Amino acid sequence: MDIDDLLTSAGINISICGVLFSLYSVLRKQPSNASVYFTRRFISEPVRGDDPFGLHRFVPSAGWLMRAWRATDEELLEAAGVDAVVFMRIVVFSLRIFIIATVVCISLVLPVNYYGRDREHKNLRVELYDVFTIGNVQEGSKMLWAHCFALYVISFAAFILLYLEYKSITQMRLAHLTGSHPNPSHFTVLVRGIPWSQDHTYSKSVESFFSTYYSDTYVAHQMVYRPSTVHKLKKDAKKMYRMLRPIETEYVRGDKPCYLCGGSAHTFKVVHNGEDSIRSQTSIDDLHPAQIEKECPAAFVFFKNRYAAIVAAQVLQSSNPMLWVTQLAPEPHDVYWSNLGIPYKQVWVYKISSLLCALALVFVFCFPVAFVQGLTQPDVLTTWFPQIKGLLENPFVNRVVTGYLPSVVLILLMYTVPPIMMRLSKIEGSVSRSERKRSACIKVLNFTIWNVFFVNVLSGSFIQQMSVFSKLQELPFQLAKQMPDQATFFTTYVLSSGWASVACELIQLFNLAWNFFRKFILKSKEEPTNIALTFPHHTEIPRMLLFGLLGFTLAILAPLILPFLLVYFFLAFLVYRNQLLHVYVTKYESAGRFWPIVHNTTIFSLVLTQVIAVAVFALKEAPAASGFTIPLIIFSLLFNEYCRKRFSQVFMRSPAQQVLIEMDRRDERLGREEGFYSQLRSAYCQLAYITKDLTISEDFSTVGPNRQREDDRSCQDEDENSPRQGA
Structure with a gap:
């Protein structure tokens, strides 16, 4: 040339x-x-x-x-x-x-x-x-x-x-x-490879394990459920949405306990002009016992402070490295729920x-x-x-x-x-x-x-x-x-x-x-x-x-x-x-x-x-x-x-x-806000993330150095939904 x-x-x-x-x-x-x-x-x-x-x-x-x-x-x-x-x-x-x-x-x-x-x-x-x-x-x-x-x-x-x-x-x-x-992921540990027991469920195993070995800092946990259970709840929520959509009145949003995730689920909200988001997050009061058996051997475990979470995430929990595998949890919007159901041994x-x-x-x-x-x-x-x-x-x-x-x-x-x-x-x-x-x-x-x-x-x-x-x-x-x-x-x-x-x-x-x-x-x-x-x-x-x-x-x-x-x-x-x-x-x-x-x-x-x-x-x-x-x-x-x-x-x-110890001490001096631990549980509520298809429009807030990301329920899968893929 x-x-x-x-x-x-x-x-x-x-x-x-x-x-x-x-x-x-x-x-x-x-x-x-x-x-x-x-x-x-x-x-x-x-x-x-x-x-x-x-x-x-x-x-x-x-x-x-x-x-x-x-x-x-x-x-x-x-x-x-x-x-x-x-x-x-x-x-x-x-x-x-x-x-x-x-x-x-x-x-x-x-x-x-x-x-x-x-x-x-x-x-x-x-x-x-x-x-x-x-x-x-x-x-x-x-x-x-x-x-x-x-x-x-x-x-x-x-x-x-x-x-x-x-x-x-x-x-x-x-x-x-x-x-x-305070970010929920700083206080949360993702546990995989939970051993199966014929005597009790995965949830009971997690509670027993962390209550025994982390009794001073363990707060609660939340199980991950198989897609079949979650998809059934999503289907029921879609039916409710179609029934409520024609109504021209506005309902007040309230909190109810989420028995599937351990957090809080919200009722619905229908607005006059149709421009605000309509989100129906149903409670699961009548969850069938057979569905509880569809727990995955994975869970989110919540701790009282950041240092306890980081220690639990980095310590080898068992003599068998394939059991009780821990890592710091991703941000709630960053979690890829469909892969949590994969057994860790596979x-x-x-x-x-x-x-x-x-x-x-x-x-x-x-x-x-x-x-x-x-x-x-x-x-x-x-x-x-x-x-x-x-x-x-x-x-x-x-x-x-x-x-x-x-x-x-x-x-x-x-x-x-x-x-x-x-x-x-x-x-x-x-x-x-x-x-x-x-x-x-x-x-x-x-x-x-x-x-x-x-x-x-x-x-x-x-x-x-x-x-x-x-x-x-x-x-x-x-x-x-x-x-x-x-x-x-x-x-x-x-x-x-x-x-x-x-x-x-x-x-x-x-x-x-x-x-x-x-x-x-x-x-x-x-x-x-x-x-x-x-x-x-x-x-x-x-x-x-x-x-x-x-x-x-x-x-x-x-x-x-x-x-x-x-x-x-x-x-x-x-x-x-x-x-x-x-x-x-x-x-x-x-x-x-x-x-x-x-x-x-x-x-x-x-x-x-x-x-x-x-x-x-x-x-x-x-x-x-x-x-x-x-x-x-x-x-x-x-x-x-x-x-x-x-x-x-x-x-x-x-x-x-x-970072961790100084932030924990700062929270102790300022006093952690009331209801923070309940927010931890609702942040990783699996049901909350399956209602994105019901959303007409969502409020987004950017993430700056001094701003906490708001609860964005419409985090999507880029490689499947983005028209920009592969460009």
Whole structure:
């Protein structure tokens, strides 16, 4: 590929981005699209449009860009929570490190690559991309020290920025834990693997066990019931809702005991205008004894203080690790109820099955990726499709087909991966939605790195020469040989998957089309419900980390990719901040647990870059530069180990000294509010979470650092209900 081909691909994507950005600035002004582009406000309050005949509504403007740029982390934290701020910190970290890499490599490494051999240079537009890579540097050249110096600068800059970000996000997580109101999950332990007894029920076993061994701090417990019991109650509630819906009077909401869950259930409320929510949570006074036998061997156990709960969650309760398994309970809105019924002894089977399915998908995907690589080579393409040989003689068609089309095909194939990985994460038995999304994020990340990076780089070598698998020690040298040749494909991939995906994220094409169809084709006048979307961390974080991997590995090998990456991260900063402030709704909070994934992947990218650099310098007959790079690998591993010891434990457990004990003492001084323990029991009432289908509209409240999330009964399953899945 020559530079003209690259410019053609860049021109196509710049045009797509310009059209979509302009279209968004017009569509967001239309009152009919409020549910698409202002979902957060639309759910909590009516969104009033401007004058329908105003000309400014149909003229593109850039005001939203300035508002997104000026928004602070405090505003984002108050609106969308810690996870949203952590995601934006990923973008900011990427911007900072690649600004440094771009300045160093474009000013130092790129001229060395370009003038690395004594050759006559053509017009810049018709130059081959290869002359800008390290492959153009003469073997044994002393100028390779420029590449080694640039690698040291990038690596140490990454270490400093990673440390500062890890420290800042750790403090943010602790501030979230200490600054919030008492959260039910802080006092609750999820118990699984409850042993079966013929003498009494699971509930009696739990009460007997914790009353005996935690008599001073045990408050109560709540059993988890099998879906058959809960579904019957849901069906009865639907019948009651249909009977009461026509009534035009308003009933007062009251509390009644919930005998299924041990908490409180509410009566119904029917309002005049039909705009307020109608929720019928029936009591279960006449629960049949046979249904009580449908208890699951799992329960939520409540304690008097946070410290007692954390101790009970981390202590091995039995000599048999498969019995009385305890962990801190997820937030009530974060609980994935359908997986709580899986017996704990079977969870490992589900996890292995999920892992095997993911590995099978990775293997199967190698073949379409190899096919995509064939599209980048005109001779292979004409062999596969002889009928298009005449078309490829046209220079513009050749540039589009070999330079732009392969990356588009790969992107379309990759859109099928996140929904599959989300389904596999559900199968493996995650008990919380945030953990399921985190697991899906790791699966998508591993899949993306292997299939988009390694398979594309090595497709020309080990797919044709399978002997590479028998000589893994040669893998760095294979990467060193193939990486400069694949730089053109990865550059166009950044343009297509990066720039275009950010523009598509902004326009919300699927939601926009559905909103248009509902309002103008179906002529529906009812306001939409069930429109709240949570942020798709499992798709956006892997894409961003893949681009980080490409940026690190190609920084000294083919630095021409860095400006395109920098543009992507800048667009991502503006677009994602706008989306988090206006579109996505926070339903549960993991308090920054995605950051360790980012840190570990960045370290992996740095180490891989340094290993490839050692191999490249060896192939270029520069043993001194190769040996000088080895200490950098050792330092990277030591730095990662230090961060793991210093910070990562805070993301897996809560520190007792400065968080749990101090918060318990503060509650003792201020006095815990009356009825708090009864609120604990009702917070995890299983029946309360099955009435979401009866809701006409729900009140949502965002999660800020000093605000307690209100009782949101409409937490939904993203991979099943969200129209944004897999995007």
